[in-house]
Amino acid sequence: xxxxxxxxxxxxxxxxxxxxxxxxxxxxxxxxxxxxxxxxxxxxxxxxxxxxxxxxxxxxxxxxxxxxxxxxxxxxxxxxxxxxxxxxxxxxxxxxxxxx
Amino acid sequence: xxxxxxxxxxxxxxxxxxxxxxxxxxxxxxxxxxxxxxxxxxxxxxxxxxxxxxxxxxxxxxxxxxxxxxxxxxxxxxxxxxxxxxxxxxxxxxxxxxxxxxxxxxxxxxxxxxxxxxxxxxxxxxxxxxxxxxxxxxxxxxxxxxxxxxxxxxxxxxxxxxxxxxxxxxxxxxxxxxxxxxxxxxxxxxxxxxxxxxxxxxxxxxxxxxxxxxxxxxxxxxxxxxxxxxxxxxxxxxxxxxxxxxxxxxxxxxxxxxxxxxxxxxxxxxxxxxxxxxxxxxxxxxxxxxxxxxxxxxxxxxxxxxxxxxxxxxxxxxxxxxxxxxxxxxxxxxxxxxxxxxxxxxxxxxxxxxxxxxxxxxxxxxxxxxxxxxxxxxxxxxxxxxxxxxxxxxxxxxxxxxxxxxxxxxxxxxxxxxxxxxxxxxxxxxxxxxxxxxxxxxxxxxxxxxxxxxxxxxxxxxxxxxxxxxxxxxxxxxxxxxxxx
Numbered sequence: 001x002x003x004x005x006x007x008x009x010x011x012x013x014x015x016x017x018x019x020x021x022x023x024x025x026x027x028x029x030x031x032x033x034x035x036x037x038x039x040x041x042x043x044x045x046x047x048x049x050x051x052x053x054x055x056x057x058x059x060x061x062x063x064x065x066x067x068x069x070x071x072x073x074x075x076x077x078x079x080x081x082x083x084x085x086x087x088x089x090x091x092x093x094x095x096x097x098x099x100x
Numbered sequence: 101x102x103x104x105x106x107x108x109x110x111x112x113x114x115x116x117x118x119x120x121x122x123x124x125x126x127x128x129x130x131x132x133x134x135x136x137x138x139x140x141x142x143x144x145x146x147x148x149x150x151x152x153x154x155x156x157x158x159x160x161x162x163x164x165x166x167x168x169x170x171x172x173x174x175x176x177x178x179x180x181x182x183x184x185x186x187x188x189x190x191x192x193x194x195x196x197x198x199x200x201x202x203x204x205x206x207x208x209x210x211x212x213x214x215x216x217x218x219x220x221x222x223x224x225x226x227x228x229x230x231x232x233x234x235x236x237x238x239x240x241x242x243x244x245x246x247x248x249x250x251x252x253x254x255x256x257x258x259x260x261x262x263x264x265x266x267x268x269x270x271x272x273x274x275x276x277x278x279x280x281x282x283x284x285x286x287x288x289x290x291x292x293x294x295x296x297x298x299x300x301x302x303x304x305x306x307x308x309x310x311x312x313x314x315x316x317x318x319x320x321x322x323x324x325x326x327x328x329x330x331x332x333x334x335x336x337x338x339x340x341x342x343x344x345x346x347x348x349x350x351x352x353x354x355x356x357x358x359x360x361x362x363x364x365x366x367x368x369x370x371x372x373x374x375x376x377x378x379x380x381x382x383x384x385x386x387x388x389x390x391x392x393x394x395x396x397x398x399x400x401x402x403x404x405x406x407x408x409x410x411x412x413x414x415x416x417x418x419x420x421x422x423x424x425x426x427x428x429x430x431x432x433x434x435x436x437x438x439x440x441x442x443x444x445x446x447x448x449x450x451x452x453x454x455x456x457x458x459x460x461x462x463x464x465x466x467x468x469x470x471x472x473x474x475x476x477x478x479x480x481x482x483x484x485x486x487x488x489x490x491x492x493x494x495x496x497x498x499x500x501x502x503x504x505x506x507x508x509x510x511x512x513x514x515x516x517x518x519x520x521x522x523x524x525x526x527x528x529x530x531x532x533x534x535x536x537x538x539x540x541x542x543x544x545x546x547x548x549x550x551x552x553x554x555x556x557x558x559x560x561x562x563x564x565x566x567x568x569x570x571x572x573x574x575x576x577x578x579x580x581x582x583x584x585x
Contacts, residue, residue: 012278019271028267035274042281050288057290061232065277068239072270075243079250079263086256 004045012038025083029076036069103171111168111177114156114185115223121152122216129209141208142200149196149212153219157189173229173291181227183583184357187440188226191349192219194447194562198342201454201559204252205340211251215346218244222354229365231280231290234358238276238322241354242269245347249339261338268321268331276318282311283366292366300369304381308370312383315362316390322355324413325420326393336413341457344409345450348416349443356439360427363387374428375516387424388520394421395527402534408453408465411534412446415489418531422504425524428517429507436584438504441488441496441573448485448566452478455555465538470547477560478553479542484567488574490535491528496573501528 015034022028040062047058109116125148133141160182168177195215205211221240228234246269250262280290286307287295302308320328336344363371363383372382379385398418405411419442426435455478456471457463471479488497505524508517555563573580 012274015274016271019267025263025267029270032267032270032274035271036277039274039277039281042278043284046281046285046288050285052288057232058284061235061280061284061290064232064236068236068273071243072239072273075246076266076270079246079259079266082250082253082259083256083263086259 001045001049004041004049008038008041008045010038011035011041025080026077029073029080032076033069033073036065040065107168108170108175111163111166111170111175114159114163115220117152117156117159118189118216118220118223121149121156122213122220124152125149125216126209126213129212133209138203138206138208139200145208145212146196146200149216150193152216153189153193153196157186160186160189169229171230173293174233176227176229180585184226184353184436185223188219188222188350188353191346191353191443191447192216194451194566195342195346195350197558197562198345198451198454199340200556201451202341202458204255204258207251211248211342214244214248215342218248218346219350222350225354225358229292229361231283231292231295234362235273235277235280238358239273241351242273242322245343245351248343248346249335251343252338252340255338257338258340259338261334265331265335268328272318272321272328274318275314279311279314279318282307282314286311292362295366296368299367303369308367309381312367312370313386316383316386319355319359319362320390323352323359323420323423324394324417325390325424326397326417329394329398329417329420332417333410333413336416337407337409337463341450341454344412345447345454348412348446348450352416352420353436353439353443356423356427356435360432360435363427364430364432373512373516374520375512376519378512378516384428387428388517391421391424391428392520392523394418394424395524396421399527399530402531405534406464406466408468408538409463411465411538412449412453415531415534416446418527419489421527422501422524425508425520426504428520429504429509429511431503431507433581433585434500434503434507437577437581438500440580440584441500441570444566444570444573445485445488445497448481448563448570449489451555451559451563451566452482452485455559456553459553459555465541466545468538468541469545470550471542471553473547473550474553475555477564478555481563481567482542483539484570486535486539488570490532494571494574496570496577499574499577 012035015031018031019028043058043062047053125145129141129145133144163182165179166177218241221237224237246262246266249265250259252258283295284290286302286305287298289295299308324332367383370382371384373380374385374388394417398414402411402414423438426438456467460467488495491498491501505521509521511517
């Protein structure tokens with residue numbers, strides 16, 4: 001059980017570090033996906049080793065989370081394209097018309 | 101787990117009707133009204149949405165006192181959930197009509213469809229006690245709102261605001277999901293009341309505390325509490341006015357309700373304490389700190405704003421702090437009354453912003469100069485909304501704050517949360533300054549032009565109705581308080 005949690009904690013941390021340090025919106029999105037998948041790994045591990053693997057709560061959660069993550073990526077890429085049309089760049093900090 | 105599908109469909113009829121209305125508006129706009137002007141199209145789709153959502157609200161009214169608990173807490177109906185859904189539908193209708201005041205897009209049908217889907221997500225959010233359903237509904241709301249924020253394709257700010265909103269929101273969703281996975285691991289269930297029982301056995305478990313912090317980080321984003329607020333000023337400034345109004349009203353109400361349910365139904369055993377000199381680890385301590393940070397930062401940052409929308413965003417951050425006070429107080433009626441009356445005033449303000457920006461193209465506070473001469477109606481409703489936000493009796497905002505502060509003061513022993521209430525009172529006084537700055541522009545500063553400024557008849561009527569609602573809810577709070585109990 002513990003190894004799974006260590007791996008998922010690492011995945012989450014790596015993803016979050018990516019979100020905080022990357023400047024390209026698509027790479028930030030990759031970081032978010034890593035964080036979501038860390039949570040998915042947790043769900044599967046807790047389900048498999050939990051007291052009640054006959055109830056499919058954990059797996060169901062993962063299936064839905066994957067679908068939601070896919071929808072999120074679609075919306076995110078659409079937004080990246082929208083911003084690219086305006087400023088020809090995928091960088092988060094080059095687009096900074098708003099301050100304050 | 102056996103589910104009676106016919107019964108499920110019957111109980112979900114309002115939600116089905118909302119989704120059907122959204123798709124009908126999209127279809128009608130694309131099929132029949134494609135060659136009309138955007139103004140006509142937004143009027144017609146707004147009428148379709150009003151009829152559909154009105155029918156759904158009537159259906160909810162007829163369901164009245166129905167209570168149900170289906171599929172292990174996936175769908176939980178109570179009189180309160182019915183009433184909140186009606187409130188959310190009313191805010192969605194107002195948002196739809198605000199679209200007729202602005203010309204931000206030619207794709208009216210798509211915008212209205214997204215508005216309907218976001219509303220359906222909020223309705224599901226209100227009626228569930230299941231973590232999976234909470235997550236999926238939350239994402240349905242968020243994804244629709246991201247797209248609605250980016251809808252003004254001519255404006256680079258709209259796209260930029262949406263991207264920031266999305267990146268913050270995606271990270272927050274990941275935090276929420278990770279927190280939920282830890283709750284599932286500790287509690288062995290995703291059904292909130294079941295979870296509460298098993299978490300009570302592991303109350304001091306560090307894993308529970310980590311999960312609480314993760315989930316509060318995720319929801320802190322949704323309600324725009326400091327330090328998860330950075331998206332709010334940009335989103336409020338860049339988004340089309342109707343979207344900003346909906347983010348500030350519907351999404352706020354649903355977010356606070358779910359957060360309250362999660363903490364009070366799911367985690368009463370891990371409350372801890374945020375009382376003075378008696379801090380104990382648990383969600384109370386974290387929520388108290390979030391509230392303090394939001395009130396201080398929101399109010400102080402609002403002082404420096406020159407753009408009306410950014411001012412409203414920082415005022416929203418401050419109001420998130422006051423609402424968290426009601427959450428600390430553990431009083432659900434106080435929380436809901438506060439959030440609903442806040443939403444009434446802020447939707448009204450965004451209505452004024454929509455009309456003024458559409459006619460003058462000026463979004464700064466100075467753009468309101470001389471509103472008294474140019475449009476007495478707009479000047480009057482602006483005064484009511486802003487004074488309510490500032491918390492002046494007898495308007496609804498005063499009573500909302502009063503109930504929230506009293507709830508927090510009663511919590512704990514020996515006025516343990518007195519520090520938080522004192523801070524809230526002090527910060528409310530600070531907030532009066534920036535609201536009055538706006539009102540000074542409206543009433544004192546002369547206008548450069550005396551051209552009359554008029555919104556559409558329906559929007560003018562809606563704004564007047566919202567102002568009357570703010571006054572009535574403040575003078576006679578019992579009907580609304582009973583409605584939200």
